[in-house]
Amino acid sequence: xxxxxxxxxxxxxxxxxxxxxxxxxxxxxxxxxxxxxxxxxxxxxxxxxxxxxxxxxxxxxxxxxxxxxxxxxxxxxxxxxxxxxxxxxxxxxxxxxxxxxxxxxxxxxxxxxxxxxxxxxxxxxxxxxxxxxxxxxxxxxxxxxxxxxxxxxxxxxxxxxxxxxxxxxxxxxxxxxxxxxxxxxxxxxxxxxxxxxxxxxxxxxxxxxxxxxxxxxxxxxxxxxxxxxxxxxxxxxxxxxxxxxxxxxxxxxxxxxxxxxxxxxxxxxxxxxxxxxxxxxxxxxxxxxxxxxxxxxxxxxxxxxxxxxxxxxxxxxxx
Numbered sequence: 001x002x003x004x005x006x007x008x009x010x011x012x013x014x015x016x017x018x019x020x021x022x023x024x025x026x027x028x029x030x031x032x033x034x035x036x037x038x039x040x041x042x043x044x045x046x047x048x049x050x051x052x053x054x055x056x057x058x059x060x061x062x063x064x065x066x067x068x069x070x071x072x073x074x075x076x077x078x079x080x081x082x083x084x085x086x087x088x089x090x091x092x093x094x095x096x097x098x099x100x101x102x103x104x105x106x107x108x109x110x111x112x113x114x115x116x117x118x119x120x121x122x123x124x125x126x127x128x129x130x131x132x133x134x135x136x137x138x139x140x141x142x143x144x145x146x147x148x149x150x151x152x153x154x155x156x157x158x159x160x161x162x163x164x165x166x167x168x169x170x171x172x173x174x175x176x177x178x179x180x181x182x183x184x185x186x187x188x189x190x191x192x193x194x195x196x197x198x199x200x201x202x203x204x205x206x207x208x209x210x211x212x213x214x215x216x217x218x219x220x221x222x223x224x225x226x227x228x229x230x231x232x233x234x235x236x237x238x239x240x241x242x243x244x245x246x247x248x249x250x251x252x253x254x255x256x257x258x259x260x261x262x263x264x265x266x267x268x269x270x271x272x273x274x275x276x277x278x279x280x281x282x283x284x285x286x287x288x289x290x291x292x293x294x295x296x297x298x299x300x301x302x303x304x305x306x307x308x309x310x311x312x313x314x315x316x317x318x319x
Contacts, residue, residue: 004207008207011214015217015218020039041089053213076128163186188219188223192215264291265307274288
């Protein structure tokens with residue numbers, strides 16, 4: 001293994017952890033339901049990459065002097081390990097796209113999806129048994145090639161599904177953002193599949209495996225960075241409508257919130273800025289910031305969005 005290959009492996013692993021880290025930070029900052037789905041999707045597909053590409057490749061290379069049957073057995077063992085993550089990754093990606101357009105997958109779809117993959121898994125078991133009986137792995141090879149192609153087509157179709165469904169969204173900025181998000185994913189999937197196809201991959205020579213691994217772990221990064229840019233620039237904190245401020249009496253008491261801090265929290269929930277709070281309560285901006293800092297410390301939060309979510313959950317649990 002040469003230095004360039006090692007460098008590609010290091011970049012691939014670094015990008016893998018970077019995508020998960022960025023996704024985790026977005027989820028923690030904005031607390032949006034689809035961001036948790038996105039995080040789970042990225043974890044699932046990166047685990048798939050580690051098993052299917054890095055783990056399989058390293059294991060086979062460590063045992064390259066072993067009998068062919070041993071290497072083949074190891075190869076197909078990784079096929080079994082990868083299978084549930086293939087199923088889960090496709091499902092989470094579809095679930096993500098449905099969440100972005102604020103629709104949930106129907107129970108009938110869920111049932112059909114998992115029955116379909118259960119049948120595929122049964123075929124995998126039968127073909128593996130046939131391999132052990134006959135030592136002929138041709139059918140099993142075709143099976144794994146088919147599953148790989150099916151996964152790629154599924155990801156592309158799901159990204160295309162978002163592009164088609166986004167037409168029904170009326171908000172201009174959100175509509176444009178979702179269209180761009182889906183298009184970036186579609187381009188990345190097609191680009192990666194094209195470069196790693198049997199027609200182009202041989203041209204990379206000894207770098208074939210490192211290139212495949214690098215491209216696999218990189219394909220999620222462009223769309224993720226775009227989503228981060230969109231949220232950082234356009235996301236507006238949701239306001240909470242309080243029927244009466246007495247709704248929060250227990251909440252304030254539990255967290256030992258002072259009277260002045262209570263007034264500031266209520267104004268924050270109404271979407272008031274620090275300047276607005278300064279004018280409404282006739283206190284200095286410095287005092288407002290000090291009170292907000294103390295509020296954050298008492299509630300264990302880092303921003304207004306987290307306060308909104310904390311209080312929203314409190315109100316919902318009371319009902």
